Amino acid sequence: MKADRKRLGEALDRPDPAIRFYLFHGDDGSTSRALADRLLKGCAAEKAPLAAAELRSDPARLVDEAQAIGLFGGARLLWIEPAGEECAAAVTALLDAPAAESATVAIAGKLRKGSALLKLAEGAKTALAHVSYEPSARDADQAILALAASVGLRIRPDVARRVAQATNADPLVARQELTKFALYLDATPGAPKDLGHDTVDAVGVDASEGEGSRAVDLALTGSTVALVAELDRLEAGSLEAISLLRALQRRLLLLAPLHARVQGGESVDSVLATQKRTLFWRDFDAIAPMLRLWNADKLAQLGERLAQLECNLMLQPIPTDASLGEEIVAIARAAARR
Structure with a gap:
């Protein structure tokens, strides 16, 4: 039944x-x-x-x-x-x-x-x-709120959405994360505690990668002003240059096969429609403009530049964020001109 x-x-x-x-x-x-x-x-x-x-x-x-x-x-x-x-x-x-x-x-x-x-x-x-249907953004947030309550956490909708994004709305991963937050805050269902962004920043899974992905998306969509503000915010934190570089490289690896299909004659919307099982829902709004802004040649050139930049960063005794910061702002400006 x-x-x-x-x-x-x-x-x-x-x-x-x-x-x-x-x-x-x-x-x-x-x-x-x-x-x-x-x-x-x-x-x-x-x-x-x-x-x-x-x-x-x-x-x-x-x-x-x-x-x-x-x-x-x-x-x-x-x-x-x-x-x-x-x-x-x-x-x-x-x-x-x-x-x-x-x-x-x-x-x-x-x-x-x-x-x-x-x-x-x-x-x-x-x-x-x-x-089990793929959850909508609202469903994913509601599921996080329910899981949080079950382990003794009070959580605002914006924090719930962040946890959903960080865990790809996977219930098992999300429960593990929320249980970890509850232990960190000494929260129980009988003595609930508030979960805020500060705790997620401190002990959240792949926090630095999540932070870097926002900067990457701003760069590849040509949002130069917002990117500069985001880089200033990240510089005040603990995000390492290599983590940001890795996030940028992962995005390029995702874009390459999708753009090949667009270049082959498919529309951006039709290509994205086939990715509902592999792309998280929050990525659709970012990926669509990237596919329209970047062509295959430019993506290949960007990949080569990032590979060279990685070599330079790895050879430095103490990798710095300055050279990567300059590169990612240059990427945003190039996207804005398209």
Whole structure:
């Protein structure tokens, strides 16, 4: 049966013993995996992985494993990841079996409408199916707010958005980050504390890379005035030149294959439309103007200049930000002229 979205959390935290098969599927694999982890905790069980390929060649094995008692007598959750149509015969046998000692969870990607696996999960009273859609910016922020509250953190919307961006809205990574912030602030659900930008600056994951990415985007879109202000702000902090250079190089590596498609005749919008599963939502507004401003030759020249600059920085006894700062402002001015 299809999961009731409003009661999904309850269904995972206090699993119904009658449910023997859970299917989490859809574009957002990180959310599906987080839901499966939540189910694992709800079952107070040990994770018992099964390979989908093995079930294809031996469909009866799933029933055997589900009816077996754990070696040490504890609960088990059979875990199939990634799952696909090759599991359908095994799941059919599981749902037809008279009983099951252990529940099974399958994590699948996007399934077609006529998927046999999906029909089995949605059609059986002893199964639960949930589709994980890619979160919108608002959904990602709301998820961070809920996770923060669960570990004892009070968090403003702007801070929630920053955490969502830093973790790519991955629920597992976000929970780890927020738990770390809670430990740092000595916060608990019973004694909540405020999470601010200062704490994220101090102990946040990849804080310097996140900071550098903002400067990079300003440079490649020709926002010279805003870039100079951003560089002044970063200079007052602890961002290293190499970190900023790495962020710029990563952006060029992302742009190169996308621009090749634009140069081949596709529109910028159509190219970006195919990247919804690989690009984080916050990047779309920045990438579109970059693809329009820079051509393949200029991107190649920029890559060569950055490689030479990296060599120069690495050869300096104490790398300084001055030469990179000059280069990144020159990039912004070049973009502004296009």
